[in-house]
Amino acid sequence: MKAVIANKYGGPEVLQIKEVEKPTPKQDEVLIKIHATSITAASTFMRLGTPYFGRLFIGLTKPKVKTPGTDLSGTIEAVGSEVTNFKVGDRVMAETGLNCGAYAEYICLPFHALMVHQPENVRPEEATGILDGACTALAFFTDQVKVKKGQKVLINGASGSIGTAAVQLAKHFGAEVTGVCSTINKALVKDLGADKVLDYSKNELDQSSEKFDVIFDTVGKLSYCDSRKHLSKRGVFLTPVLTFSTLLKMMIVSPFSKKKLKFAATGMRKEEQRMRDLIQIRDMLASNKLTTIIDRVYPLDQIQDAHAYVDTGRKRGNVILSMGA
Numbered sequence: 001m002k003a004v005i006a007n008k009y010g011g012p013e014v015l016q017i018k019e020v021e022k023p024t025p026k027q028d029e030v031l032i033k034i035h036a037t038s039i040t041a042a043s044t045f046m047r048l049g050t051p052y053f054g055r056l057f058i059g060l061t062k063p064k065v066k067t068p069g070t071d072l073s074g075t076i077e078a079v080g081s082e083v084t085n086f087k088v089g090d091r092v093m094a095e096t097g098l099n100c101g102a103y104a105e106y107i108c109l110p111f112h113a114l115m116v117h118q119p120e121n122v123r124p125e126e127a128t129g130i131l132d133g134a135c136t137a138l139a140f141f142t143d144q145v146k147v148k149k150g151q152k153v154l155i156n157g158a159s160g161s162i163g164t165a166a167v168q169l170a171k172h173f174g175a176e177v178t179g180v181c182s183t184i185n186k187a188l189v190k191d192l193g194a195d196k197v198l199d200y201s202k203n204e205l206d207q208s209s210e211k212f213d214v215i216f217d218t219v220g221k222l223s224y225c226d227s228r229k230h231l232s233k234r235g236v237f238l239t240p241v242l243t244f245s246t247l248l249k250m251m252i253v254s255p256f257s258k259k260k261l262k263f264a265a266t267g268m269r270k271e272e273q274r275m276r277d278l279i280q281i282r283d284m285l286a287s288n289k290l291t292t293i294i295d296r297v298y299p300l301d302q303i304q305d306a307h308a309y310v311d312t313g314r315k316r317g318n319v320i321l322s323m324g325a
């Protein structure tokens, strides 16, 4: 089978397509023919091996796992003798997390992996594309703050993968949502349900005197200290992007302020919490309460071009790698 192999950290050129042995499922595993996987901002950081402290988890000098790819949609082709919850022919959507392996034609996963049946009305690109952004946003909105009806929520980076999901989820929870994006993406963010849209290229947030209960800076472009003037009395600033400066402020500013700064590595939470989120996202997708925004779909042999595009930091929603099934 074909698989993407990265033997070292670096630019998109480190991603090479190789012919490797097709895996065989163990007794407690299923063999999945992968139809699509997504190319996330996080996967480009894993390819680069930056920030460097992340290497403690993914390999100090080179990637521990050679085949990247943290989510997938596919069809079960074989099951081990102990597997009872899935059968041959089932369509599934799954998160592989730090084990990666989804940039390939096939993968084996244990039956108890973060894997659920994929709804019939959902395409593979939509199924895999929703996972990273929506599961991350949902985790922030349920574990870090409880987004409730009537709260004012600002989503910065509202046109990205986490952002497009966060706008829809915050609306679903009944919040009044303001999205921040550039001019070109204003219509998209409005269509996703945002009540107001601010243009960062025109500094519209700086000019606003509105206060928010939650500011979710999905792309790590705002400063917590500067943003405190936009937070309500007990407002919370959320970020999924950990920098040294964020870490310092979490230790020396946030504890002494009523306006808190919170970071979470959502993929490192307990399996049961992640499964709960995966099921909720799958069900919302099936019932059209959530839409996957797909920017581009690349075939497997254009993996380097796909990564180069995601590296621009300008994708709208999600970029998909299709295995052409």
Ligand SMILES: NC(=O)c1ccc[n+]([C@@H]2O[C@H](COP(=O)([O-])OP(=O)(O)OC[C@H]3O[C@@H](n4cnc5c(N)ncnc54)[C@H](OP(=O)(O)O)[C@@H]3O)[C@@H](O)[C@H]2O)c1
Residues within 6 Å of the ligand: 040, 041, 042, 045, 132, 133, 136, 156, 157, 158, 159, 160, 161, 162, 163, 180, 181, 182, 183, 184, 185, 200, 218, 219, 220, 221, 239, 240, 241, 264, 265, 266, 267, 313, 314, 315, 316, 317
């Ligand atoms: N902590 C966690 O658990 C976790 C989980 C998943 C991801 N992450 C991290 O979260 C971050 C975001 O991921 P993502 O996949 O959502 O990113 P993404 O989809 O790659 O974000 C791209 C979007 O960001 C917008 N953008 C760029 N500069 C901006 C600015 N200055 N202000 C506002 N928007 C701007 C772009 O819009 P324009 O083209 O209009 O500029 C584009 O639509 C990444 O760093 C990723 O590694 C963390």
